[in-house]
Amino acid sequence: MPHPDFDAKAFLTSVTTRPGVYIMHDETSDVLYVGKAKNLKNRLSSYFRARGLNNKTVALVSKIHHIDVTVTHSETEALLLEQTLIKKYRPPYNILLIDGKSYPYLYLSTEHRAPGIFLHRGSRKKRGRYFGPFPNTYAVRESLTVLQRAFQLRDCQDSVFDQRRRPCMQYQIKRCTAPCVNKISDADYQATVADAIDFLEGRNQALFERLEAKMQDKVAALKFEEAATIRDQILYLRKVQEDQNVAGKQGExxxxxxxxxxxxxxxxxxxxxxxxxxxxxxxxxxxxxxxxxxxxxxxxxxxxxxxxxxxxxxxxxxxxxxxxxxxxxxxxxxxxxxxxxxxxxxxxxxxxxxxxxxxxxxxxxxxxxxAKKETMAGRFVALQQALKLERLPQRLECFDISHTMGEETKASCVVFTPDGPDKRQYRQMNITGITGGDDYAAMAQAIERRIKRLQKEDRPLPDLLVVDGGKGQMNQTIAQLETLGVRNQVRLLAIAKGVTRKPGFETLYLDTPTVEIMLPGHSPALHLIQHIRDESHRFAISGHRKARDQKRSQSLLEQIPGVGPARRKAIIRHFGSVHGLKGASLREIERVEGVSSKLAEQIYQYINSH
Structure with missing residues (x-):
């Protein structure tokens, strides 16, 4: 429902069907959201429907105090105006992607007798050549490294250049030709600058042809060391080109x-x-x-x-x-x-x-x-506040169950701390002795084994134990914790999918099925809970699939006549799995250690007929 002072029905009766932009305000006239529409009436009406709205839209609508509308001549004009207003107001319910940083460039000081090559950010008022922009300074520094290795251009500031009396370390490691102390003539240095410009502008073929001709001239003049230097330069530039190009195609x-x-x-x-x-x-x-x-x-x-x-x-x-x-x-x-x-x-x-x-x-x-520490730490604080926990949790453990029609049931336990996922403490468990598909029994067994292991090793229990499931799973977990005598030592959180089963609509139960919590979809605390839930799900599925595939692979190999344990092991070692074996040719199977041509034929025929 919108703000009590906003009469949505009356407003919608007067809205035009033409294209334009709308600005939603709260009761203090702050901008909540800016949008565009091909048909303003239809678009704005969609916000005030009784059903089908996600939780973010519901939260927005509840704050709307008034809406301003600007009609435009076309959808294109509406789009341009929308982006201008988003940049101006930075509304909290719009996607915010604006990045105020200027982009970095490579700057070549061509006005100097010995041009230098530098990273540059900001206004481009100095005389010289600018190459870019680059997405980040890392890309610029990487290019500077290439240029120094391939062309040995200086990267020192003019004030340092003018004061040099002997070559610096860059000259010693062959990253600069030391024009500051005339180790290279101005004409040769300018020729090298021209080569670097060709490389930066993508004229690589012409550059390679010129360098190869120069190398041949050095060989003809019996200047073999200089020829070798040019040869190395060509090889390095070709390697750089090979690494940076995709299929040798051009593209902007x-x-x-x-x-x-x-x-x-x-x-x-x-x-x-x-x-x-x-x-x-x-x-x-x-x-x-x-x-x-x-x-x-x-x-x-x-x-x-x-x-x-x-x-x-x-x-x-x-x-x-x-x-x-x-x-x-x-x-x-x-x-x-x-x-x-x-x-x-x-x-x-x-x-x-x-x-x-x-x-x-x-x-x-x-x-x-x-996984960044600051991101994760902030979410732990938000979780403490959202669940009203007495102290900041230092350890979360989340459990999940995975199987296929009861086959190869696996339980996962993942551990999160304020520093992020602690994968060294992740554990997978084979669940046995239960009826296939009984997730309640599987969860009870997983928690029992986990708690007993922590007690045996004298390690602390989790501050918050998280289970993926609703009231039923929570009741089973509570019963198991009571049996183990730790019910009052561990806080329990269960995650149930909402009616729509979409992320952001989860229902949480804290300690008991009667305490129900709903967090907004943008809550960092909910994001942390979703993250650990998804990670436990991923970890459980990966373990289950690996065990299932291994069992099926072993079962199929055991059915092949003449293939015993030693040969099965050799086949798996060679192909990695039965899936790899199925895609192999007869000749490849013959290469497996201990497999004769006749047996390879039998394996090939059997695998491709099953």
């Missing part, structure tokens, strides 16, 4: 991947220039109302190109999935920057590899971000 591309989880999100930007990956950058935005990937990408891309400075626009934008309102964003970018940029998500060949690389980076970066 920005690649975006989004890893979105209930407890956090990462947008990863991969920057490709002249067919070369020049760097990347990760953003961890505050997620707004949308949890649909296409909507999130639409918000991200819109802010990235329309609400902040982008001096080096690509020819193409590649995303990991479809972008909502992609054509509108393309039109808005053209109107703002006078450059037509295509947005694509279905790509092949080298672009698909860039896309895959960006997605992998997004996953890895989000995992590292969530």
């Amino acid at each position: 591309v920005d690649v975006f991947a989004l890893e979105f989880q209930p407890h956090g999100a990462c947008l990863h930007w991969l920057m490709v220039r002249k067919g070369r990956v020049v760097g990347s950058r990760s953003f961890f935005p505050k997620i707004g109302l949308h949890d649909d990937k296409s909507e999130l990408f639409g918000q991200f891309i819109g802010q990235f190109y329309l609400a902040s400075e982008r001096p080096d626009l690509p020819d193409e934008i590649i995303t990991a999935s479809e972008v909502a309102d992609a054509s509108d964003i393309e039109d808005a970018i053209f109107e703002l920057h006078q450059k037509r940029i295509a947005i694509r998500h279905s790509v092949r060949k080298e672009r698909a590899r860039w896309q895959e690389l960006a997605q992998t980076n997004a996953q890895e970066q989000l995992a590292m971000h969530l």
Whole structure:
């Protein structure tokens, strides 16, 4: 329900059906949310429906005191205005991706008689050549290392250069030709600068041809040491080119991947220039109302190109999935920057590899971000406050059960501390002696074994024991803790999926099924609980699958005539699994130690017929 002072029904009767932008305010007139719409009446009406709203939208609507509307001529104009207003007001319910930092460049002081190459950030008023921008300073420093090794350009400031009387250490380790003390002529140094510029601008083939001709001239003049130096330079530059290019193709591309989880999100930007990956950058935005990937990408891309400075626009934008309102964003970018940029998500060949690389980076970066000490510590504090715990918990243990129709039941126990997941203390347990599929009995056995092990080793019990399940699982756990005599020594938290079974709608039970807690979807405490729950689930499934596959593999191999324990072991050692064996050729099977041609034929026929 909206704020009592806001008459939503009366407001909606007067709203236009034309495109435009709406600004939602609270009772103090602070901006809550800025949005755009093709049809303002339809879009705004969707906020005040009785059903189908996620918890973030419900929270937003409850705070709305009044709404301002601005009509525009087109959807493109609405998109541009929306991004301008988001940048201006930074509303709490919008996705916030704005990054105020200026981007770093490589700066070549070409006005100096011996140009130096430096990292530069800020205004580009000094005379010289600028190369970039780069996504981060790491990418610039990496390029500086390449340039120093390949071209031996100086990186000292002019004040140091003017005072030198003898070569510095950079000259000794062959990272500089020491133009400061005339170890190289000005003409030769300028020629080297020209080579470096060609390399930075992607004219590699012309550069290699020139260097090879220069090397041959040195050989003809019997200057073999100088020829060898040029040879090494060519080999190094070719290796750099090989490492940085993907399939040797050219491209001016920005690649975006989004890893979105209930407890956090990462947008990863991969920057490709002249067919070369020049760097990347990760953003961890505050997620707004949308949890649909296409909507999130639409918000991200819109802010990235329309609400902040982008001096080096690509020819193409590649995303990991479809972008909502992609054509509108393309039109808005053209109107703002006078450059037509295509947005694509279905790509092949080298672009698909860039896309895959960006997605992998997004996953890895989000995992590292969530595991950071400061992030995890803050969530532990939020958990203490949300659950009203007397002291800050120092150790959480979460249990989960995994099986397939009762087969190979595994229990997992994962441990979190304020420093993050403590994987050294993770444990997996084989659950035996129960009826297949009885999760209650499996959980009881897992907790009994865990508590007894901690007591036997004289180790502290967890401050909070977390189980993935509702009231039934909690009752079973309480009974087990009472049997073990530790009911009053361990706080218990059970996580039940909500009616929609979507993340953010979980119901929590603390210590008893009668104490029910609902945390908002944006709560850091809930994010911590979701994180440990998901991690225990992942760990249980991985252990179960490994045990199940191993059992099935052994069972299939045991059925092959003539294959005993020694040969089964040799086959698994050679192929890793039955899955690897199934994809093997007859000739490859013959290479297994102890397997004759005749037996290899039998194995091949049996495996491919089952």
